[in-house]
Amino acid sequence: MTKQTNHIDFSHIAAQAGQKASLDGHRFTSPEFLEREWTNIWSKSWLLAGMMVDIPEAGDYFVFDIGRESILITRKDDGGVGAFFNVCQHRGNKIVVAERGSADVITCPYHHWTYATDGTLQSVPDEHRFTQGIPCDELSLSPLKVETWAGLVWVNMDMDCGPLSDFLGSIMDEIEPYKIEDMILVKDQTVTLDANWKTCIDNFSELYHVDFIHPQHASFVDCCDDTVNLYPYGHTLVKVDGYVTNPRYPVPFEPNPLLHMQLTWLGMDPEEFNGRVPEIRKAVQKVKRKVGEEVGFSYDAFSDDQVSDVWQYNLFPNLVWTIKPEELWIMRPRPHPKDPDKTMFDKWTLQIKPQGSSSKAKGLTLVGDEADAVAAIDERPEREVFDQEDVIAGDYSMTITIDQDVHYLRDMQAGMHSQGFKAAWLGEDETRVQHFHDWVDVWVSGNPLSASRKQRDAAE
Numbered sequence: 413m414t415k416q417t418n419h420i421d422f423s424h425i426a427a428q429a430g431q432k433a434s435l436d437g438h439r440f441t442s443p444e445f446l447e448r449e450w451t452n453i454w455s456k457s458w459l460l461a462g463m464m465v466d467i468p469e470a471g472d473y474f475v476f477d478i479g480r481e482s483i484l485i486t487r488k489d490d491g492g493v494g495a496f497f498n499v500c501q502h503r504g505n506k507i508v509v510a511e512r513g514s515a516d517v518i519t520c521p522y523h524h525w526t527y528a529t530d531g532t533l534q535s536v537p538d539e540h541r542f543t544q545g546i547p548c549d550e551l552s553l554s555p556l557k558v559e560t561w562a563g564l565v566w567v568n569m570d571m572d573c574g575p576l577s578d579f580l581g582s583i584m585d586e587i588e589p590y591k592i593e594d595m596i597l598v599k600d601q602t603v604t605l606d607a608n609w610k611t612c613i614d615n616f617s618e619l620y621h622v623d624f625i626h627p628q629h630a631s632f633v634d635c636c637d638d639t640v641n642l643y644p645y646g647h648t649l650v651k652v653d654g655y656v657t658n659p660r661y662p663v664p665f666e667p668n669p670l671l672h673m674q675l676t677w678l679g680m681d682p683e684e685f686n687g688r689v690p691e692i693r694k695a696v697q698k699v700k701r702k703v704g705e706e707v708g709f710s711y712d713a714f715s716d717d718q719v720s721d722v723w724q725y726n727l728f729p730n731l732v733w734t735i736k737p738e739e740l741w742i743m744r745p746r747p748h749p750k751d752p753d754k755t756m757f758d759k760w761t762l763q764i765k766p767q768g769s770s771s772k773a774k775g776l777t778l779v780g781d782e783a784d785a786v787a788a789i790d791e792r793p794e795r796e797v798f799d800q801e802d803v804i805a806g807d808y809s810m811t812i813t814i815d816q817d818v819h820y821l822r823d824m825q826a827g828m829h830s831q832g833f834k835a836a837w838l839g840e841d842e843t844r845v846q847h848f849h850d851w852v853d854v855w856v857s858g859n860p861l862s863a864s865r866k867q868r869d870a871a872e
């Protein structure tokens with residue numbers, strides 16, 4: 413049974429919140445709805461652009477492509493972070509085409525106008541041929557709002573928006589102990605999917621499907637007794653107990669093979685738990701704290717639940733964070749510029765820094781699918797780019813669990829086009845799906861973040 417906690421009254425933030433959105437096929441398939449989302453969600457909401465680790469030094473940059481826009485993120489000469497539309501002010505050429513790199517100045521390849529890392533127009537070939545003059549202030553790169561938090565770069569195209577802290581609220585404090593900024597990126601993948609971006613988010617907004625398409629989960633998490641938190645602006649959280657077995661089935665006498673392996677790697681004797689399988693979760697909470705001390709990773713800032721369990725934050729609009737003290741998956745479906753049936757789905761795997769090669773150290777990161785256990789690497793991994801057919805053919809994997817989801821997403825999207833489908837009929841275990849779509853409706857019909865800021869300013 414899903415338990416829902418903190419029913420937050422956010423009616424003061426947006427009058428419309430709380431109205432039930434209808435999940436009909438139109439919102440997943442219509443170019444018109446995609447356009448409304450572009451204007452009111454992607455152009456108004458805070459978006460995760462990328463990672464600070466990609467811009468450690470002045471002159472470093474990376475590009476964040478989202479819908480029809482390309483955004484250039486730079487490390488400025490003064491050490492700050494800049495965010496600009498990646499478009500030349502001369503004739504509108506897209507300036508940077510590389511995913512990331514480093515340069516003293518940003519040079520448009522077409523006619524070599526150059527810009528400083530803070531976006532200021534610096535030089536123009538044959539300047540004297542522009543008899544009307546070159547007003548550098550007007551011809552600098554167009555900026556976006558930018559903030560950094562948790563080792564991540566966030567941007568907002570709305571220069572009138574409220575701060576990121578208004579948008580994420582208490583989630584920032586909840587995430588803080590995980591120290592994401594200290595984790596290292598061990599895998600960087602993008603898969604192209606024949607599905608709407610919201611079809612992807614919906615998939616990660618309920619655990620109702622887990623028993624049916626992820627049978628292996630029955631051996632290490634309890635997806636039946638989850639706890640759900642709902643937040644303003646459309647964010648959600650689900651908490652799932654780890655190191656347990658599926659309560660739909662009889663309790664096994666001995667730890668199943670995955671638990672057996674996890675316990676062994678943590679230096680525990682699996683046979684000690686024969687006849688005591690439900691005691692494993694509590695025992696692991698204690699042992700992990702000890703193992704952490706041995707291998708130089710502190711669990712002090714985490715509650716017992718956080719030590720053993722899997723929490724998943726969905727941050728509006730398009731982030732799914734599966735987070736454990738040792739590992740974070742950041743999944744980020746990005747909408748196609750024109751096609752509501754297509755999504756670029758990014759998955760970054762971040763892990764705590766290597767704590768030696770002992771099996772105990774490995775045991776800390778092996779908390780879910782076996783495929784999670786990525787060997788610690790010294791260099792930033794190159795991005796793997798592939799499509800859903802590659803996953804289905806078994807040529808690429810995003811872990812067993814995500815691969816299983818990928819199999820179903822295109823069929824879900826195909827169904828949204830059928831005249832035989834009226835609208836989703838959601839159960840109690842799909843509260844987060846409804847909450848997300850309620851807020852999609854709030855965003856497409858207004859700007860709750862800006863409205864909230866104006867309301868606050870007026871009250872002060």
Ligand code: FES
Pocket residue numbers: 500501502503504505520521522523524525
């Ligand atoms: S379009 Fe960039 S220099 Fe001409």
Ligand SMILES: [Fe+2]
Pocket residue numbers: 615621622626813817
């Ligand atoms: Fe799934």
